[in-house]
Amino acid sequence: MLFKNITMIDEKYDVIKNTNIVVEGNKISYIASTVPEEYCGEVYDGKNKVAMPGFFNTHCHVPMTLLRGYGEGLPLERWLNEKIFPFESLLTDEDCYFGTLLGISEMIKSGVVSFTDMYSHLETLIKAIDETGIKANISNSYLKVGENDDYFKHNSYKETELVRKYMKKSNNDRIRADVSIHAEYTSSERLVRQISEYCNSTDMNMHIHLSETEEEQRICKEKYGLTPAEYFLKCGTFKSKTTAAHCVFVEGDDFNILKENGVTVSHCPSSNLKLGSGIAPLKTMLDYGINVTIGTDGAASNNNLNMIEEVNLAALLHKGINKDPLFLGQKDMLNIACLNGATSQGRENCGCIKVGNRADIVIYDFDKPHMQPAFDVLANILYSAQASDICLSMIDGNVVYKDDVFTNIDMEKVYYNVNRIKNEKLALLRLPSDS
Numbered sequence: 001m002l003f004k005n006i007t008m009i010d011e012k013y014d015v016i017k018n019t020n021i022v023v024e025g026n027k028i029s030y031i032a033s034t035v036p037e038e039y040c041g042e043v044y045d046g047k048n049k050v051a052m053p054g055f056f057n058t059h060c061h062v063p064m065t066l067l068r069g070y071g072e073g074l075p076l077e078r079w080l081n082e083k084i085f086p087f088e089s090l091l092t093d094e095d096c097y098f099g100t101l102l103g104i105s106e107m108i109k110s111g112v113v114s115f116t117d118m119y120s121h122l123e124t125l126i127k128a129i130d131e132t133g134i135k136a137n138i139s140n141s142y143l144k145v146g147e148n149d150d151y152f153k154h155n156s157y158k159e160t161e162l163v164r165k166y167m168k169k170s171n172n173d174r175i176r177a178d179v180s181i182h183a184e185y186t187s188s189e190r191l192v193r194q195i196s197e198y199c200n201s202t203d204m205n206m207h208i209h210l211s212e213t214e215e216e217q218r219i220c221k222e223k224y225g226l227t228p229a230e231y232f233l234k235c236g237t238f239k240s241k242t243t244a245a246h247c248v249f250v251e252g253d254d255f256n257i258l259k260e261n262g263v264t265v266s267h268c269p270s271s272n273l274k275l276g277s278g279i280a281p282l283k284t285m286l287d288y289g290i291n292v293t294i295g296t297d298g299a300a301s302n303n304n305l306n307m308i309e310e311v312n313l314a315a316l317l318h319k320g321i322n323k324d325p326l327f328l329g330q331k332d333m334l335n336i337a338c339l340n341g342a343t344s345q346g347r348e349n350c351g352c353i354k355v356g357n358r359a360d361i362v363i364y365d366f367d368k369p370h371m372q373p374a375f376d377v378l379a380n381i382l383y384s385a386q387a388s389d390i391c392l393s394m395i396d397g398n399v400v401y402k403d404d405v406f407t408n409i410d411m412e413k414v415y416y417n418v419n420r421i422k423n424e425k426l427a428l429l430r431l432p433s434d435s
């Protein structure tokens, strides 16, 4: 495809006007102010359109779209134990398939080209991800069943190996297997060491929740005399390339630990605010040179997977709490949402638009009242744009979304099934269908 006469955000997040981008196979093969003479393929008119690199959502639990808005108005502990866990225990593979399609459609609509996920039912996640064309690093997080758990007999291990086998026989690298430990407070030290050793002996990445709440931080320090970051360091977890979600309460030497061990932070501002956890110290993390990225978390605690909203919130929130309008400038913020995310997933040649890179391109329509005039294209994308401004999304050279239509997702079927699942589960829980 040729994106003709389009405005483009380049690898340095500079705005290049009236340029032409050619995609061949899964790569960007040409970028120049002139149209290649010999080109005879499909042409996309770039008038009043802007080509942006796609977002990387680095923390999600994608099938949890099925629980969006369920159990609102309860404190965290009661919300989890009385609502979320009983509902989740009823979910089947087929349910998670439709929940995953719903989540992926939401992400694609808001400019996401790849996500990092932690859930279960990975066989059906593979099916949904493969069909839709998005990229993902997926993991089944270890959650403690008993003190004598053996990871190699645990479902988490079996599903991780299943994804690894899929990766080996697949003819593309869109889906990758990560190893996951849910959190310090849902595991035992013996198991954390066992899982970390397993991850270290492979080429997989690690995905964890870290220092999400004040209570988690306090109890860990009382129990081990260590912060959660110090605890995972001691257990050898950070020998693997790790993404740590939340990090709201990291403190003291934790910042050095994250930096020195190359740990990526997935900052999830909506989830942290909605659950009343707090605000992560992003400025300090960036001052230490930590690889910061953005995540939506699951839709049960957010309540959407809209990365445009998440990136916008992060930019505004940290200018506000630091009382500094110059903090997290447009280029810095977009780098956090795009290239840093690709780096965290171990995806080379992704995260920015340049020749030779994978063709992950999101097109914004600037022919909208709130997108005009365009004094500053990046400012409009970061502070004015809505998900509805995205008119095309290309991932690995394939158009997965164009003008409100998903190439590979039957949304009628998805809406029908997620509501069928909702009513079936409420009946099983003996709750009225409008609960």
Ligand SMILES: [Zn+2]
Pocket: 059, 060, 061, 209, 245, 297, 298
């Ligand atoms: Zn999470």
